[in-house]
Amino acid sequence: MFPRLSFSSPTPPGSAPPGGPNSNSMQTDEKLQQTLRVWQPSPSAAPDFNHAVWRRVAAEEDRGLSGVLARLGDWLVVQLPRPAYASALLLATALLGTAVARLEASHAREHYREQSARRYLDSIDPISMMESTPRSTR
Amino acid sequence: MKKLFIVLGLAVAVGLVSYFCCYRHAMASVVAVTPDGTDAELAWLKHEFALTPAQYEKILALHRAYQPVCAGHCARYMAARQRLETLLKEQQGWSPDEGAALDEIARVRSECHQAMLRYAYTVAACMSPEEGRRYLQMIDTRLLSGEPADMMANPH
Numbered sequence: 001m002f003p004r005l006s007f008s009s010p011t012p013p014g015s016a017p018p019g020g021p022n023s024n025s026m027q028t029d030e031k032l033q034q035t036l037r038v039w040q041p042s043p044s045a046a047p048d049f050n051h052a053v054w055r056r057v058a059a060e061e062d063r064g065l066s067g068v069l070a071r072l073g074d075w076l077v078v079q080l081p082r083p084a085y086a087s088a089l090l091l092a093t094a095l096l097g098t099a100v101a102r103l104e105a106s107h108a109r110e111h112y113r114e115q116s117a118r119r120y121l122d123s124i125d126p127i128s129m130m131e132s133t134p135r136s137t138r
Numbered sequence: 139m140k141k142l143f144i145v146l147g148l149a150v151a152v153g154l155v156s157y158f159c160c161y162r163h164a165m166a167s168v169v170a171v172t173p174d175g176t177d178a179e180l181a182w183l184k185h186e187f188a189l190t191p192a193q194y195e196k197i198l199a200l201h202r203a204y205q206p207v208c209a210g211h212c213a214r215y216m217a218a219r220q221r222l223e224t225l226l227k228e229q230q231g232w233s234p235d236e237g238a239a240l241d242e243i244a245r246v247r248s249e250c251h252q253a254m255l256r257y258a259y260t261v262a263a264c265m266s267p268e269e270g271r272r273y274l275q276m277i278d279t280r281l282l283s284g285e286p287a288d289m290m291a292n293p294h
């Protein structure tokens with residue numbers, strides 16, 4: 001992301017400076033220092049930088065509970081009324097109603113059997129019924 | 139949004155209708171009052187022990203003949219119990235009258251159970267052998283423990 005720096009040598013390579021090799025090096029260092037002092041980096045953003053940032057923000061929102069709920073709401077409003085999903089929902093509720101009814105009827109029949117057996121036995125053996133019921137104490 | 143509510147309303151309606159239809163169909167065999175006015179427990183007996191109409195008619199006649207006998211035992215037992223309760227309230231110590239009342243209670247209970255067993259054997263004889271055995275098992279359990287639990291653990 002940082003701009004590439006290029007430095008041009010103040011003297012062409014190969015030409016010996018007047019003050020010898022050391023004075024040439026010192027001059028280069030001074031120029032380098034001077035250039036670095038005045039240099040202001042001005043990075044330019046990548047072409048799709050803003051778009052990428054917003055994409056990441058949207059992705060983070062989608063991962064949260066509110067994102068899930070929003071997507072579910074959208075699905076319910078848009079997709080559920082479609083014939084395929086609506087038919088599946090009706091079939092599922094019909095099956096659920098049938099299953100719950102069968103379960104409850106099974107319990108009710110069992111209760112009825114127990115009660116009927118007890119009533120029948122009480123009708124032919126009332127003494128046992130009377131003896132098994134709690135009585136008032138003296 | 140309107141379509142969504144329509145679909146949800148339809149789903150609830152379909153669920154309720156299927157529930158009530160299935161429940162009603164499943165409970166069709168449960169009869170609270172018989173068409174001929176007999177007690178519901180006899181309708182249960184017919185269904186529970188898979189009685190044929192002829193078997194049911196025989197058992198119904200036996201049951202009707204047994205009811206007055208049973209009612210007589212019941213009345214004698216109640217009177218004996220009442221007498222014993224009165225004696226226990228009035229007397230502070232042991233008396234021969236209390237012993238006589240206890241004997242009467244035991245005698246009536248024994249006669250009642252003997253009559254019930256005779257009735258039960260006659261009823262079982264009207265059923266198929268397998269159902270008759272199951273019926274007598276229910277009676278035996280009642281006599282010994284007071285509850286028809288064993289019979290209910292072995293559904294028809």
